[in-house]
Amino acid sequence: MRNRRLLGVLSLACVVGALGGQVWAQQAPDMIVYNGKVVTVDDKSFTSKLGTIAQAMAIKDGKILAVGTTAQIRGQAGPNTKQMDLKGRTVLPGIIVVHDHPYDWAPQNPYSLKKVLTDDIVVTRYIRGSPQEQAKAFPGVLEEAVSKAKPGQWIFIVVSLGEKYEYGLDKSPGAPNVLDGKMIPKELLDRLAPNNPVLLRDPFTGWQLNAKGIEEEDKVFPQLDMVAYINHETGQGGDNGGAMSPMRWLFHEVVMKDHYPQLKEIHRLELGWWASLGVSTFGSRAYTPSNLKVFSDLSKHGQMPVRNMWSWGWREQFFDADPYLFNTIALLDGAGNDFFWNEGGWGVSVPASNCTTAQPRPGVEDKPWTKKCAYDPGSRDFQRLVAFVKSGARISNMHSGGDRDLDYLMEAIEMGSKEAGFTPEEIRSKRHTFDHLTLEPRPDQLPRLKRLGMVAGGNSFFFMENSPEVMRNFGEGAVEWVVPRKSMIDAGLPNGFEIDRPLATTSLTVFWAIARLMDRKSPQDGKVYAPDQRIGRELSLKTTTTWGAYYLMRENQTGSLESGKWADFIVLDRDYMTIPESDIENIRVLATVTGGKLMHLAPSIAREWGMQPLGSQVELGGPGTTW
DSSP: OOHHHHHHHHHHHHHHHHHHHHHHHHHHSEEEEESSSSEOOOOOOOSSSSOOOEEEEEEEEEEEEEEEHHHHTTOOOOTOOEEEEEEOOOEEEOOEEOOEEEEEEEEOHHHHHHHHOOTTTTTEEEEEEEEHHHHHHOOOOOOOOHSSOOOOOOOOEEEETTSSHHHHHSSSSSSSTTTSSSSSSSHHHHHHHSSSOOOOOOOOSSSSEEHHHHHHHHOOOTOOOOOGTBBBBEEEEETTTTTTHHHIIIIIITTTTHHHHHHHHHHHHHHHHHHHEEEEEEEEEOSSHHHHHHHHHHHTTTSSSEEEEEEEEEEETTTTTTTHHHHHHHHHHHBBBBBBBEEEOOSSSOOOOOOOOOOTTOOOOOOOOGGTTOOOOSSHHHHHHHHHHHHOOOSSEEEEEEHHHHHHHHHHHHHHHHHHHHHHHHHHHHHOOEEEEEEOOOOGHHHHHHHHOOOOOOOOHHHHHHHHHHHHHHHHHTTTSSSHHHHHTTOOOOOEEOOOGGGGSSOOOHHHHHHHHHOOOOOOTOOOOGGGOOOOOOHHHHHTHHHHHHHTTEEETTSOOTTTTTEEEEEESSOTTTTTGGGGGOOOEEEEEEEEEEEEOOHHHHHHTTOOOOHHHHHTGGGGOOO
């Protein structure tokens, strides 16, 4: 009897074993990376603990199947599993940038412009050097471009802000600006190009048009009063004397209105460029109609190298708190696919000002920092914010400058939530955001922010650009309010990573920007500003991964390397965890995987893996071809 039972148990075991083998054969990983240092960032605390560090990782159907030792993970391989030996290299979760605008920066990438925009499409030229050198070279460049252009054809000229973005970082009084309306006067544009529309752009937000360009813009958007957007004497816009908004639609909706295939290709290449720098996901407003169409098309056809959470932000002044629109935005919350989805918007027509409660130093005049607040209660934009929150929409990618406007933003959230009857938990579940943090938050604002469940961004370039000016105007105490990451972390307030700058026009990288979280050193003068707000490499990694995922409402899908999450990770050329902090800015990304697919593969590691290099850097002949 005992032997009969034993035989039965053994038979059952054999059946289960056979079934288990069959199931496992179906679950064999598509990809395995092994013999490495896989930093999972699976610790959820506000401490410097990062959690599990493994040796290997298995990927199946775009998601992480398992992490563990090399022996454990390689033992799961099937006959068709691709296995890549990391040879001790470090793997991190893909970098998440919560506020950036690759759609804005793509038209200035000199590599993709050269490849995609040939002279028969748009006559495009790029000028390098100092502002003075660019201004000197400009007449000859424009004359040559006109000689190649057909009558009525657009001429698009991009000026540089420096190899290390030095002319963009310099906000000191009297700093030269090639698009200041004087170095390149509009009269020169009109005289040299009377029959061609001309658009000048710097890599950030500055722009100039000639008279013919203004005429062409008016044909596409006749309902817009360009007087409100442009200085007609200088042809300027953006940071240089007019409104910023037209820089977003002039190229995309006007210059490229008849060239959609080329427009889409420019943006595919730009997203691939960001993937080569280690970015797997970013948040941004969708500023123009083409932004929605291009990214939607790329995502639907599997051509999106990085993921994008988008927020609504198009001509808000024309809707004036329209409840139909606001309710639609609330309904869109979370809609989309794994590569392009919506999470709210602004609901207002202007970004926050830098108005502040900080007191200027004696003898300092009342600067723009202390001007009338954008969200002053009673203002139209304050009422829009209240209506936006009341509709149930989420405030996301919200520009927020000074601490006083942050007070008013929180007041609008409280008022709109109260009018809607939201419970405290419902308010916190929205995770309303505020970005940039030019001069905010104050220490006393942190408990209120936490009570409302708000999530911060934090612009790496802003504290570099603005700290010297804040010091001059307000003193050392106010500098502690400029992107105060350490204070926010100590208060248990999640905060994400912003770059918000066109890196492809420079030699700078994402890890260069990450290194500034650690040293808070301004490239302008080499000084460290608010050293108490520095954070170490561990907290910097949480800022750029797991807290970014929380900001983008996708913490269950990304931000850490855990079973069931998206297989979004990067392979580095040196160990982020052990090299000197001063060397972190020199890290290069050898491979980027998004959703289990290689989006970037540098030549050095491609040779090791017996594969061909791939990605935008390779396609365009960028610096990544030497990595």
